[in-house]
Amino acid sequence: MTRVIEYRDALNEAMSEEMRRDQRVMLLGEEVAEYDGAYKVSRGMLEEFGAQRIIDTPISESGFSGMAIGATMVGLRPIVEFMSWSFSLVAADPILNNAPKMLYMSGGQFGCPIVFRGNDGAGGQLGSTHSWCVEGLYSNVPGMKMVIPAFPADAKGLMKTAIRDDDPVFFLESERLLSFKDEVPEEEYLIPFGQALVRRPGTDCTIVSFGRPVHFCLEAAEELAKEGISCEVIDGRTIRPLDIDTIVESVRKTNYLVVVDQSWSFGSPGSEIAAQVHQHCFDDLDNAVARVHSADVPTPYAVELEQAYLPNAHRICEAVRAVTYTA
Amino acid sequence: MSAAHTAIGTSHLVEAESSKRDSAARSLPPQTLLEWLRMMVLIREFEVRTMQAYQDRKIGGFCHVYIGQEAVAVGCTAAVEHEDPIVTAYRDHGHALARGMDPKYCMAEMFGRIGGCAKGKGGSMHMFDRDNNLFGGHGIVGAQTPLGAGLAFGTKYIDEVINGGRSQRVTLCFLGDGALNQGALHEAMNLAGLLNLPVIFVVENNGYSMGTSIHRGTTMADEITSKAIGYGMMSAQIDGMDVMNVYDGMKEVVDEARATSRPAFVDIRTYRFKGHSMSDPRKYRTREEEEVYEDDGPIAKAREYLYDQKLLDEDGFKAMSKEVRGQVRESIKWADASPPPDVAEELYKDVYVERWGPYNGTSEPEMLGEPGGNGEG
Numbered sequence: 117m118t119r120v121i122e123y124r125d126a127l128n129e130a131m132s133e134e135m136r137r138d139q140r141v142m143l144l145g146e147e148v149a150e151y152d153g154a155y156k157v158s159r160g161m162l163e164e165f166g167a168q169r170i171i172d173t174p175i176s177e178s179g180f181s182g183m184a185i186g187a188t189m190v191g192l193r194p195i196v197e198f199m200s201w202s203f204s205l206v207a208a209d210p211i212l213n214n215a216p217k218m219l220y221m222s223g224g225q226f227g228c229p230i231v232f233r234g235n236d237g238a239g240g241q242l243g244s245t246h247s248w249c250v251e252g253l254y255s256n257v258p259g260m261k262m263v264i265p266a267f268p269a270d271a272k273g274l275m276k277t278a279i280r281d282d283d284p285v286f287f288l289e290s291e292r293l294l295s296f297k298d299e300v301p302e303e304e305y306l307i308p309f310g311q312a313l314v315r316r317p318g319t320d321c322t323i324v325s326f327g328r329p330v331h332f333c334l335e336a337a338e339e340l341a342k343e344g345i346s347c348e349v350i351d352g353r354t355i356r357p358l359d360i361d362t363i364v365e366s367v368r369k370t371n372y373l374v375v376v377d378q379s380w381s382f383g384s385p386g387s388e389i390a391a392q393v394h395q396h397c398f399d400d401l402d403n404a405v406a407r408v409h410s411a412d413v414p415t416p417y418a419v420e421l422e423q424a425y426l427p428n429a430h431r432i433c434e435a436v437r438a439v440t441y442t443a
Numbered sequence: 444m445s446a447a448h449t450a451i452g453t454s455h456l457v458e459a460e461s462s463k464r465d466s467a468a469r470s471l472p473p474q475t476l477l478e479w480l481r482m483m484v485l486i487r488e489f490e491v492r493t494m495q496a497y498q499d500r501k502i503g504g505f506c507h508v509y510i511g512q513e514a515v516a517v518g519c520t521a522a523v524e525h526e527d528p529i530v531t532a533y534r535d536h537g538h539a540l541a542r543g544m545d546p547k548y549c550m551a552e553m554f555g556r557i558g559g560c561a562k563g564k565g566g567s568m569h570m571f572d573r574d575n576n577l578f579g580g581h582g583i584v585g586a587q588t589p590l591g592a593g594l595a596f597g598t599k600y601i602d603e604v605i606n607g608g609r610s611q612r613v614t615l616c617f618l619g620d621g622a623l624n625q626g627a628l629h630e631a632m633n634l635a636g637l638l639n640l641p642v643i644f645v646v647e648n649n650g651y652s653m654g655t656s657i658h659r660g661t662t663m664a665d666e667i668t669s670k671a672i673g674y675g676m677m678s679a680q681i682d683g684m685d686v687m688n689v690y691d692g693m694k695e696v697v698d699e700a701r702a703t704s705r706p707a708f709v710d711i712r713t714y715r716f717k718g719h720s721m722s723d724p725r726k727y728r729t730r731e732e733e734e735v736y737e738d739d740g741p742i743a744k745a746r747e748y749l750y751d752q753k754l755l756d757e758d759g760f761k762a763m764s765k766e767v768r769g770q771v772r773e774s775i776k777w778a779d780a781s782p783p784p785d786v787a788e789e790l791y792k793d794v795y796v797e798r799w800g801p802y803n804g805t806s807e808p809e810m811l812g813e814p815g816g817n818g819e820g
Contacts, residue, residue, distance in 0.1 A: 179630025182631065183631065185589070186590035186595075187596045187597035190594055209583055220564055221571070222571035223562035223564050224792070283797075
């Protein structure tokens with residue numbers, strides 16, 4: 117049985133269910149308790165779990181991220197909410213230098229079971245400093261896992277897996293998806309990391325993406341179908357681990373690949389996928405892998421500039437036509 | 444700028460506050476005091492041999508020795524229980540030994556050997572010891588201070604929320620005076636004050652952040668306990684060259700932090716006899732200044748007290764020193780004999796709890812002839 121709920125409520129359900137089953141799990145961050153969450157993701161959780169487990173922090177990302185990492189070392193499993201991943205930059209040292217390296221530099225003695233979560237990507241005219249897509253910047257670091265769900269059902273199933281995972285998980289949500297409604301199973305379920313999903317089967321070109329741009333890919337595939345181009349849309353769901361096998365399998369069938377990644381192109385998941393696909397599918401490809409990224413500029417404010425800056429269905433259609441020589 | 448402004452001069456240390464009659468340390472069994480002296484001698488000897496091993500290129504990278512500050516780690520560790528977490532910065536060998544790590548594991552770690560406390564993956568700056576509740580060994584100045592707040596948050600949460608009792612444990616979070624100006628410390632102190640975390644920020648104030656004297660880098664340099672006021676926590680200033688005084692001062696603070704589940708900030712005045720790291724020519728201070736502090740080092744002070752009390756004589760000290768030298772020699776032998784970590788076995792291990800899963804699809808494991816996708820951790 118399923119029902120239709122918002123992406124934010126899927127996240128809320130996942131966190132609440134896991135907090136009910138495991139007392140070691142707690143949530144902290146700015147405005148998560150009394151304000152019900154800046155984006156209402158933690159709505160009602162203070163009432164249910166109390167102020168010792170749903171903790172309002174001051175605006176102090178470096179401090180509370182580091183504090184939560186320290187708490188993992190004595191056995192807690194914290195969820196840390198960043199109101200926006202853009203604000204996590206001031207916590208770069210704890211989240212990149214401590215969390216993903218603790219297990220290794222302690223010779224396996226201290227792992228770091230923690231979830232960092234929050235809004236990633238352009239919100240809507242938020243300007244240069246508040247529109248970070250951290251996929252490219254952070255996925256470079258070994259020791260962390262990165263999850264970026266596009267649909268409410270994935271948000272819930274992947275969040276539950278993230279909370280139970282023994283490694284640090286960077287969980288990338290999207291402000292623009294929080295109110296998106298879709299079917300979510302009623303019974304309990306978990307979604308394993310590293311399993312991409314074919315959202316739309318097709319035969320002529322593979323499109324792979326993560327997070328919010330998956331919706332633009334589906335829109336583009338619908339448009340291209342009218343022109344007789346059948347696209348297979350793959351939702352990667354996690355960036356680390358990366359399910360390259362599903363992508364490779366699809367490319368061997370379609371012989372063309374367009375990667376859609378909302379982070380900047382230089383040193384990004386998009387470039388990583390392109391490199392791996394060229395390595396694994398060199399003889400299968402009928403053209404070089406094409407990539408659609410955000411423009412290689414700071415995020416602009418003006419509506420027209422921001423729209424041109426972000427990946428969108430139009431740009432994806434153009435890339436597919438070009439790569440399949442149908443332009 | 445005159446020399447008086449560039450160096451800390453000769454008045455950095457403070458007098459012991461507690462009178463002899465009130466001293467808790469002095470009423471402890473003589474055996475305890477002898478163990479403290481032995482531990483300080485062990486740390487000193489260990490660090491001397493560390494410097495030699497570094498010069499012999501058996502130790503690589505950055506290496507910071509603890510010589511001169513022995514009374515701080517020994518006195519502070521004695522003032523807490525074994526279950527109380529300890530976290531520190533990169534000058535961490537002394538804390539590891541004082542916490543009970545066998546010197547051979549510490550030495551082997553610096554040698555980059557599989558027998559090291561972190562299997563040779565951490566190095567000099569990253570001493571970790573789960574059995575002894577030592578949570579590192581952290582290399583970025585001040586980075587360990589939010590972790591210290593988090594250890595206290597964690598123990599308090601476990602005691603209160605999970606076990607439904609009252610907070611039992613106190614965390615010691617060591618830092619140097621160089622960390623006083625890192626934002627991380629101030630965020631950690633604010634959180635500790637705000638959330639009532641039983642963590643003690645122990646400043647090992649040796650007067651220098653690398654080559655910059657405290658007066659050149661820190662406001663209110665002579666009264667750093669004033670920083671505690673802003674975060675609503677108790678503070679103390681302690682003479683760090685006298686192990687019994689460190690114990691006395693810390694015991695009081697620890698007991699109070701435990702009873703009230705509140706944080707504290709302690710300024711322990713000490714002196715680093717050697718350079719910041721192995722590559723420091725110490726041009727920023729005078730030889731005369733160094734001699735003033737070295738003349739009255741923590742080992743001499745403790746030893747003289749034990750002589751005065753007839754708890755130790757010269758022969759006894761010689762025997763103790765000889766035994767310690769043997770122990771350190773053995774630790775070097777052991778570290779030398781320990782093999783380096785096996786590349787195929789260790790390079791990709793401990794990155795993730797499950798060994799190969801997250802590497803699925805990348806080329807590295809294939810380079811090593813390992814299967815991608817699954818495997819045991």
